[in-house]
Amino acid sequence: MSTGSVRWGSVPVGTEVPTGRHWVRFGGELLVWETGPPSSTGREDGLVPAAGLLLVTQVGDAFRQDHPDAVVLLDHGRHLVVEAGSLRGAPDQAHTCWRAETLPEDAVVVDRPRVATRAPTRRDTELLAGLSVASWEQDVRALAAVRTRLSSGAGFMTAATSAAATLEALGFTVRTDPVQVPGGVSATVVADRVGSRTGARRVVLITAHLDSINIAGGPTAVAPGADDNASGAAGILELGRVLVGVTWQHDLRLLLFGGEEQGLFGSRQYVAALPLAERSRIRAVLNLDMIGRRNGPSRGVLLEGGPASAHLVDDLAAAATSVTGLQVSTSLSPFASDHVPFLEAGIPAVLAIEDSDSSNHDIHSDRDVVAHIEPGLALEILRMCLATLLRWLDSRPRPRPAGPVVARAPGRLDVFVVGSDSAMHHQVLKGPAG
Numbered sequence: 001m002s003t004g005s006v007r008w009g010s011v012p013v014g015t016e017v018p019t020g021r022h023w024v025r026f027g028g029e030l031l032v033w034e035t036g037p038p039s040s041t042g043r044e045d046g047l048v049p050a051a052g053l054l055l056v057t058q059v060g061d062a063f064r065q066d067h068p069d070a071v072v073l074l075d076h077g078r079h080l081v082v083e084a085g086s087l088r089g090a091p092d093q094a095h096t097c098w099r100a101e102t103l104p105e106d107a108v109v110v111d112r113p114r115v116a117t118r119a120p121t122r123r124d125t126e127l128l129a130g131l132s133v134a135s136w137e138q139d140v141r142a143l144a145a146v147r148t149r150l151s152s153g154a155g156f157m158t159a160a161t162s163a164a165a166t167l168e169a170l171g172f173t174v175r176t177d178p179v180q181v182p183g184g185v186s187a188t189v190v191a192d193r194v195g196s197r198t199g200a201r202r203v204v205l206i207t208a209h210l211d212s213i214n215i216a217g218g219p220t221a222v223a224p225g226a227d228d229n230a231s232g233a234a235g236i237l238e239l240g241r242v243l244v245g246v247t248w249q250h251d252l253r254l255l256l257f258g259g260e261e262q263g264l265f266g267s268r269q270y271v272a273a274l275p276l277a278e279r280s281r282i283r284a285v286l287n288l289d290m291i292g293r294r295n296g297p298s299r300g301v302l303l304e305g306g307p308a309s310a311h312l313v314d315d316l317a318a319a320a321t322s323v324t325g326l327q328v329s330t331s332l333s334p335f336a337s338d339h340v341p342f343l344e345a346g347i348p349a350v351l352a353i354e355d356s357d358s359s360n361h362d363i364h365s366d367r368d369v370v371a372h373i374e375p376g377l378a379l380e381i382l383r384m385c386l387a388t389l390l391r392w393l394d395s396r397p398r399p400r401p402a403g404p405v406v407a408r409a410p411g412r413l414d415v416f417v418v419g420s421d422s423a424m425h426h427q428v429l430k431g432p433a434g
């Protein structure tokens with residue numbers, strides 16, 4: 001790997017970093033390191049030698065399973081810092097369940113943002129009260145009761161048909177798109193609700209993958225996928241239930257993808273097929289993947305976006321602080337879920353996922369069962385989502401006059417009028433002088 005050496009140490013955020021050393025922040029922890037000559041040894045300043053540092057982003061503990069001997073210097077769940085010299089062979093960059101890259105210098109990988117709270121309005125409070133943890137739980141149970149929702153299998157189609165029927169009964173216009181996956185065909189359920197605004201409307205997408213997988217057991221093995229991702233799919237149904245009862249200015253689209261576990265096939269094909277005009281109409285994509293399991297002492301959520309969606313991350317963090325007790329972590333390094341294809345196409349998308357999801361070692365196996373689910377955590381995450389969606393769907397129109405505004409001046413008349421395109425139009429009429 002490296003011909004030099006790296007000396008590193010982990011310190012609390014707020015510790016001053018001496019010049020010449022680099023840092024990376026993971027929530028409340030700061031990893032500090034400096035590169036040195038090949039012979040650099042010793043443990044001065046609490047720094048110890050390593051051959052090179054890699055930032056690993058993983059789903060579950062996929063990386064650790066593939067590289068049990070790797071020396072992990074810092075474990076922040078979804079993100080690890082790994083001593084490069086401890087990896088046998090070159091890290092496989094194309095692995096679908098983890099990614100290894102050179103550790104960035106002087107960067108925040110996971111933030112704990114401090115955001116201002118925003119008191120919910122009376123309408124917000126009423127709608128938030130409409131979220132039912134019981135109906136969410138019922139949907140999770142129904143989805144997890146299917147033997148396996150393997151993308152190309154009969155169980156997946158049963159789940160997709162049932163979800164489509166539920167959404168149609170709620171009042172959505174529903175269609176099902178085929179999705180090509182290795183060795184078969186899966187599907188994506190698309191449910192639409194048109195906004196009330198006349199003229200140009202944006203569209204807000206809420207997405208989750210409906211498929212499940214049992215990697216060790218193979219295609220016919222039991223794969224309840226209660227957390228991954230019956231929890232998120234049921235979240236979409238529950239948000240749909242509440243949102244459909246209100247008229248929104250902008251369009252709402254719910255998407256339940258197939259083929260996620262095989263490599264994001266549903267979302268990739270969906271984005272690839274989007275006409276350019278439709279892409280630019282997307283105001284926000286909110287992706288739910290694993291929202292039902294508490295992996296630490298407190299309830300937390302990780303909001304993962306990219307540079308194109310930093311503002312969406314802020315909106316969700318503000319809502320979490322205002323209407324939940326969730327501990328919020330944020331990252332702008334997107335990985336391995338259905339928000340990624342949108343971000344790659346420059347569309348603002350964000351993932352909401354239970355915090356420390358990598359401590360959940362039961363995903364992708366027959367152990368991802370309802371018994372491990374904590375409905376209270378999912379309810380908190382759904383409250384954060386709903387409070388945010390209310391704003392994204394109903395951005396207030398700029399205050400506008402009821403009719404044209406006229407300004408008189410000697411010899412001219414200025415007429416301002418808001419057109420059906422919501423833009424301000426200005427016309428000058430010439431009249432008799434003074």
Ligand SMILES: [Zn+2]
Pocket residue numbers: 209228229260289290337
């Ligand atoms: Zn998932």
